[in-house]
Amino acid sequence: MSGSIGLSWRLLRGGGRRGLLGAGLTMAAVAVSTALLLFAVVANLGFAGRAEREAWRNPVAATAGAVAIEAVHTDYVRDRRIIVVDLAALGPQAPPPPPGLARFPAPGEIWLSPALAGLAGELPADQLADRLRGRRGGTVGDEGLVHPGELLVVRGQTADAPVMRADAPVDPRTGVAPTRIADFRGEPTQNAEAYKALGLIASVLMVVPLLVFGGAAARLTVARRDQRLAALRLVGASPGQVVAMTVVEAVITAFGGALLGLTLYGLLTPLLARIEIAGGSWFLADLWPGVLPVLAVLLAVPLLVGASAVVGLRRVVVSPLGVAKRETPPAMRFVRVGALLAVLAVVPALNGRTEVGVIAVVIGLAFLCVNLVGPWVVGVIGRITARVARTPARLLAGRRLVDDPRAAWRTVSGVALTGFVAGFIGLVSPADLVVHDSRGELLVSAPAARSADLAAEARERLSAAKVPAEVTVGEGGRTGGRKPIIISVGRSGPAGGSTAGTSAPAAGTPAPAGTAGVDAALVDRARTALDGLVPGRVASSPADEDRFNYQIIDDIGVGTVVVLTVSFLVAIVSAGITAASSILDRRQTYALLRLAGTPLEVLNRARRAETLVPLTVMGGGAVAVGMFCALPFVSIGMNVTGAVTLLVCVVLGFAGVVGAGAATAPLLRSVTADPAPRPD
Known part of the structure; x- marks a missing residue:
């Protein structure tokens, strides 16, 4: 076997300029296949990593030993989502912190993601920062974020705070009702599962052509190799020696191409991280597969190429004379x-x-x-x-x-x-x-019994914030016992008159004439003014x-x-x-x-x-x-x-x-010159 390996290595090195060109083509094919195969694998690992980091915000109710209460809802600024997580300890002892926080937030304390902290500093206070009331406790680390640009705030509360006793939002994708939890393990959200499914299907659509291309790479310059191996068979080489030489040549070339592909993928990673999916780009760690997947790919690709090369040897092993005669x-x-x-x-x-x-x-x-x-x-x-x-x-x-x-x-x-x-x-x-x-129409879901009082309070808040708006109460909502308070930003309401109980469009209908195209800054000022009007609900x-x-x-x-x-x-x-x-x-x-x-x-x-x-x-x-x-x-x-x-x-x-x-x-012209x- 060692003699066959040595001969194969010598033939590979001494194949001449065109022989080296053929080996270079194979290496290039394997390099491209390896780089893109790593990308297809990493895409699934990246979505899985995002799902794990997001799971703590989808709490699982504790059957016993609850240590904290967790509530989640979604707010918006400049049409971007803000994830608001409220936490309250159930005992005098502070529970273990959630991912990304150095400690459990104390009541009245807020922790902001880097992107949200930066945005709050850029926008005027009445558009965002005034919603983030509380003393700063720290910054949420990468372990608690889905992507680098995510807007997330974690607020410390007391167990008897109104927001910790609110009912569930209408859509479970926009929030979670206050839940007693024993830890922050949670479970993947519906959004995360949907993206994992899409990622798997996309990977199949990418991986199959890559596997086909990788297998075909072993058969590049196959005619030249078949002629050479057939000649060796005719002069006495055994089938085992022919197979060994083919495997060595294919694996050496493929392994070199796989290393080149790994290097190529590493160079492209910063560019791939800029691809925005599910609202943001990627952490570089999400796009690095880790040691085991890299070793698996570096071993699998040469083995695939070697197996494909051996499969193509059937003609040489069975009938070397037929190959030599070009039958x-x-x-x-x-x-x-x-x-x-x-x-x-x-x-x-x-x-x-x-x-x-x-x-x-x-x-x-x-x-x-x-x-x-x-x-x-x-x-x-x-x-x-x-x-x-x-x-x-x-x-x-x-x-x-x-x-x-x-x-x-x-x-x-x-x-x-x-x-x-x-x-x-x-x-x-x-x-x-x-x-x-x-954007000019905002809705706040309120208890039906208090809808008139809350509409009046909304009107006062908007007036104090100098936001022109018309406030009405809808005729019922999508859930029992609640009515939508409809705020038409950019329009002036009836002078001094109460609109409670008046006929209004149902929730979700198009905005009244004259509200389309309302300035985003004005809408964000309205959102800020209405923050906390109904505990656990935001103006959306x-x-x-x-x-x-x-x-x-x-x-x-x-x-x-x-x-x-x-x-x-x-x-x-x-x-x-x-x-x-x-x-x-x-x-x-x-x-x-x-x-x-x-x-x-x-x-x-x-x-x-x-x-x-x-x-x-x-x-x-x-x-x-x-x-x-x-x-x-x-x-x-x-x-x-x-x-x-x-x-x-x-x-x-x-x-x-x-x-x-x-x-x-030009290559054809060269070989026929x-x-x-x-x-x-």
Whole structure:
């Protein structure tokens, strides 16, 4: 075995300029795959880390041994969320502090996140700081924050304070009723679980092309290696020696590429941290996978490449003479198509209530089956192209597709698989929401029995703050025993008259005429003036209550851009690297064709046809399969954004493949500059 390893290392170093270029192409492919694979893994770890840091604000009621009371509600400033956490100790002994705080807050004490403290210093006091009443206890550390820019205030209270006895908000996503707790372990919020599910599906859409690309990297310059190993078999090398040499060569190259990919990911981490999801950017620690995941990737990638290289050795081990004679391998079987049809038959059974893990597995299998079917379809396309060819270039392209459909598929597989991603995302992209400007209308949910008195107090507070507003009481709300107090900021109320009990729009209706487009500073002054009017409730607009829906739709848009960017990066790099590798593999064939008088332009046309014809068929088929897999998760047809996304992806895909072919044209000219065939 040691002799085989030494020989493999010597052959790798002594492969000449073009041999080193082939190894460099493999290393580049592995580096890109490793960097993006780390990103896909870290995305899930990052969402999990956010969920853990947020869990303490979603308390679990203590069955015994309660030490504190915790209440949470959401406020707003400049249309940004402020998380307000109220804590009260139940005994004379201070409980252990929540994450991010050095100690448990004393009554009347406030702890601010760095972003909230900075914003409070920037804005006038009557817009924000006056809501943050209390003596400063300290700053909330990163352990208690979801993202660096989060606005969070933790307030110390007494156990009998009104806010610690308030009832629950209408929407559990905007707050938690006072809860007796034994510790701050909590549980993941609905928001966090939703983002973890979306992150898992996005990772599947990114990881499958990366695995395919990583496996294909082992087969770059495969023809040259097969010729060399077949020659060794013919002169007496055993199958075990051939396998050992292949594994050593592939693993050494892949490990070097994996280290390069890890370095590339480390350099890109500060840029990746700026991607805003769920309202903010990322801590750098969220985007560093840790020692164990890094070691797992550094071991898994070379093993994947080595296994892929060994799988491709079957022709060499079984029939080295056939390789040396360049015999066309036997055609692939239709069972590949049967596997895809079997997976697609399961798709209609999926729905929005299916476990996210099951959905991810089915989508991943469909994705892999598209890659499995690809070479078979390329072979069929090659036979048809060769049969109907009317030009030398088309005939050469068709014969090449028939001769080695797997190599031809590797050139277009990245863009074709990106078509699957684009088809899936294009159909499931949520429709664009029309967001009405309702900042001028604020609502405060109040007990029905006190609504008139609270409306009068609201009017007095706004008048003292010199905020023009009309205050009315709605005719009932969404919960029993409560009525909405409606504040139309920017309008003057009836002179001296009480509006309690008058007819008013129901909560959530559009703002009255003349309130749209109200200055944000004036609205924040109104919010500050109304702070504490109803314990545990804040003045919020109808848009505030739907802010999570708007946020998740925006984040799906950001995720779409990220996933498609990763997919296209893989696709374009794959097309360029495999196109260059194909030229190196077939340089002797190209040289013989040039020696026979074939013009260089004919060879270039054949190369373009060899990629664009299967890309058109398989790209369209992959888009259709992706859209079919998305059908169980949509209730309406494709929206404008989804259609535009899909169209842009199709255009970029074809442009990328054409660009990759054009970029490798100088390499083709170089290998055919001296058409005299040379021994390998």
